[in-house]
Each structure stands twice: as structure tokens, then as C-alpha cells.
Amino acid sequence: MDSMEVEDLGVLSPKEFNQLYAILKFFSEPIRYPPDAKMQDNISYEIFINICYHLPPKDLLMLACVCKHFKNMLDGSILPISWDIWKTSRERFTPFKDMDPPKGLNEMEFSRLLNFESGCEFCKRNDKRIHIYWVACVRSCKECLHKRAKRKIFKLLHLNSRY
Numbered sequence: 001m002d003s004m005e006v007e008d009l010g011v012l013s014p015k016e017f018n019q020l021y022a023i024l025k026f027f028s029e030p031i032r033y034p035p036d037a038k039m040q041d042n043i044s045y046e047i048f049i050n051i052c053y054h055l056p057p058k059d060l061l062m063l064a065c066v067c068k069h070f071k072n073m074l075d076g077s078i079l080p081i082s083w084d085i086w087k088t089s090r091e092r093f094t095p096f097k098d099m100d101p102p103k104g105l106n107e108m109e110f111s112r113l114l115n116f117e118s119g120c121e122f123c124k125r126n127d128k129r130i131h132i133y134w135v136a137c138v139r140s141c142k143e144c145l146h147k148r149a150k151r152k153i154f155k156l157l158h159l160n161s162r163y
């Protein structure tokens with residue numbers, strides 16, 4: 001990239017123009033799922049799905065953060081087979097085999113909730129004892145839960161005292 005100085009951007013050579021055109025075209029085309037052709041890195045859709053079926057939930061969660069393509073591929077509302085990938089992964093790699101996602105959570109959100117390795121959802125610490133509080137669907141340490149509960153109760157009392 002050293003050869004491309006800022007002042008070089010003023011006039012584009014035909015080659016640069018074609019590259020820029022290809023990039024803009026790529027980003028302006030709607031993405032369909034599953035894609036017809038190969039995805040970036042030359043991984044076919046089928047291979048991607050196959051790989052995903054062998055990954056634990058924490059790796060799927062990381063994969064969904066890699067890029068928009070992977071995120072969409074793992075989003076069951078875009079590609080319904082993804083719900084099965086998340087479910088299979090949970091059943092194979094976690095002790096929560098026989099549980100369905102709690103009401104209001106989809107398979108991916110459920111996997112995120114069960115991801116104990118990322119610690120408390122609020123303070124992000126994983127050196128404390130972490131619990132899942134099923135009623136609230138949160139993964140939290142006791143301190144954060146107490147802080148949040150106090151704040152909620154205070155808000156409720158404050159709201160009630162105005163009427």
C-alpha cells in the first residue's frame with residue numbers, strides 16, 4: 001500500500017477504476033441466502049454449513065462475529081437451517097441437551113445465554129461465580145444482579161410515588 005499515496009486517488013487509472021467498480025458492485029448487490037456461488041475465501045455454502053455442524057456454540061458465536069456473511073449464514077431468520085445448527089451444537093457440546101430455548105429466545109440467543117466462558121453479561125468478569133437467572137434470561141454474577149434489581153425496584157417505587 002506504500003505506492004498508493006493520498007494524492008494518487010485524484011485520477012484513477014482504468015485498472016483502479018475497474019477495481020473500484022467491482023468493489024462497489026459487490027457491496028451494492030443484495031445478498032441472497034444461501035448464496036449461489038462460493039462465499040469469500042472460496043468456501044462453498046455446503047462446506048460452511050458442514051463445518052458449522054461440528055462446532056461448539058462458543059465457536060459459532062465467534063464465527064457469527066467474523067463478518068456480515070457469516071453472521072447472516074448463522075441467522076435462522078435468514079437461513080432457517082441455522083436454527084438446526086445451533087440446536088445440534090447445543091445438544092452435542094453442552095449439558096443443556098433436553099432444554100428448549102426459554103420463551104422469547106431463539107436458538108442463537110439461547111446459546112449466547114449459555115456461554116459461561118464469556119462471564120457475567122454485565123461486568124464481563126469470568127472469575128466470579130456466574131448463574132443463569134431463568135426468569136430474567138440473564139447470565140450474571142450475584143453483585144450485578146443485586147445492583148440491577150435494586151435499580152429496577154427504585155425506579156418502580158419512584159414511578160409509583162409520582163401518582
Ligand SMILES: [Zn+2]
Pocket residue numbers: 120121122123124125140141142143144145
Ligand atoms: Zn457481574
